[in-house]
Amino acid sequence: MVGPGRPQIVLFGSSIVQFSFSDGGWGATLADIYSRTADIILRGYAGWNSRFALKVLDHVFPKNAVIQPSLVIVYFGGNDSTHPHPSGQGPHVPLSEFIDNMRKIGEHLLSLSDKTRVIFLTPPPMNEKQIQLVFGDAIRGRRNDLCSPYAEALLNLCKEINVKGIDLWTAIQQQDDWLNTCFTDGIHFTPKASEIVVKEILKVVREADWKPSLYWKSLPVEFPFNFDVPDSISLCDLELARNEQLEPPPPGTARM
Template sequence: MIGPERPQIVLFGSSIVQLSFSNDGWGATLADVYARKADIVLRGYYGWNSRRAIKVLDQVFPKDSANQPSLVIVYFGGNDSMGPHSSGLGPHVPLPEYVENMRKIATHLQGLSDTTRIIFLSTPPVDEVRVRENTSKIVVEEILKVLKDAEWKPSLHWKSMPTEFSEDSPYDLVYTDGKTTLNPSDWTFHREIKWD
C-alpha cells in the first residue's frame, strides 16, 4: 500500500469499462475529478458478460480484504444483449439469467462492507451520433449527479471529500507578487468541463 488509505472507487464491467481510460474516456475523467481524493481502480474485461463476471466476483472483490471499495460502478449488459449465436456459443445471456446475475453481483458487493456503495450503469442508448461524440461526458455527468444527490454518509461526491495534502506550503508555486504562494490542491482550470 502506498501512503494513507484513500477511498477506492472500482469500475467493474466489460469493454465500456476497460476502455474508459482510453482517449479521455469517462474513467480517465473520473480519475481526474477525484485526483487527490480517491483512487479509481479499473476492473474492466473486454467482451465479458454477466455470466463470466459472477464467476470471478470472489477474486475481484474478496470479502476478507482489509481494504474494501467505497464505491463500485458496474456495467454489464451490452454483450449479454447480443443476439444468440446458432452454435450456442457467444456472449448472449437470456434476460432472466442476466437479471439474476446482476442480482448476484449486487448481493456480493453489498456484502463487502456497510460502507460500500454501488452504481449500476445501463446499456447505452442506440443514438450512434450522440454516443460517438458524447458518451464519456454523459456517463460522468450522470455518475456525478447520482453521487451529489445520494444521501450517503459519508458523501462520495468529489466536492464533499477531503483533498489529500491540501495545506498551504512554502513549496507551492509563487504568485506574481513574489510574496504569496498558490495552493494547487483544487485547481481545475485544465478541465474542459467544470463539474458541479
C-alpha cells in the first residue's frame, strides 16, 4: 500500500462506472475533488448486470481484508432492465431478482465494517433515438419505460436496508434539453451528465450523518499545502475555490 493511509471510496458497477474515469467523467471528477483527502478506486465492468456482480462480490470486497472501504458507490440496473431476449440470453435480469441481488450486495458491503457506508445509484434515463442512431440493431431492448420500475424499486430497497439512494432517473431528466446534452451514445454520460452525478453524490455525502464525515471538506488534508512558506496565493484557498462549481446548493435551494 502507498502511504499515508487514506479513506477508500470504491466505485462498483457496470460501464457507467468503468467509463467514469474518462475525460470529464464523474469518477475522474471525484478523484480530483478528493485528491488530497481520499483514494477513489475503480471497479467497473462494462456489460455487467447485478447477477454478474454477485459472482465476484467476495473477490472484490473480501470480508477478511485488512483495510475496508469507507464508502462504496454502486451502480447496476441499466443492463438488468433491458428487454428480455427471446433466446433467454443477454443482460436482462427480472426486477424481482435484481432487487434480491442488490439487497445481497448492499448487505454484504454494510457487513464489511461498522464504518463502511454505501450509496446506490439508480438507472438513469436514456435517449432511445440516439442509441438507434449510434448502434443500429447491435443494441436492442433499451427503453426508458423499462428503466423506470427498476429505479423506483431500488430507491424503495435503499430505505429498507438503510443505504443512501440517488435517483439519477429523476435528476438527469430535470435538466434542460437532457436528451441532447447528457449522453454520448444514448446510454453513457457526457461531462454534463457526469457533473449532475457528482453534485448528487456530494449532496448526499455532505448531508449524511456519518461519523466520521466523508465529505471532502471535512476530511484531513494530506500534508500541508506549503509547509508555512509564505506564498502570494494561498494554495489552500485555491484548492477550495476550484471545486466551488460542484458544491451542492444549500438545503431548500431549488435545483437549477
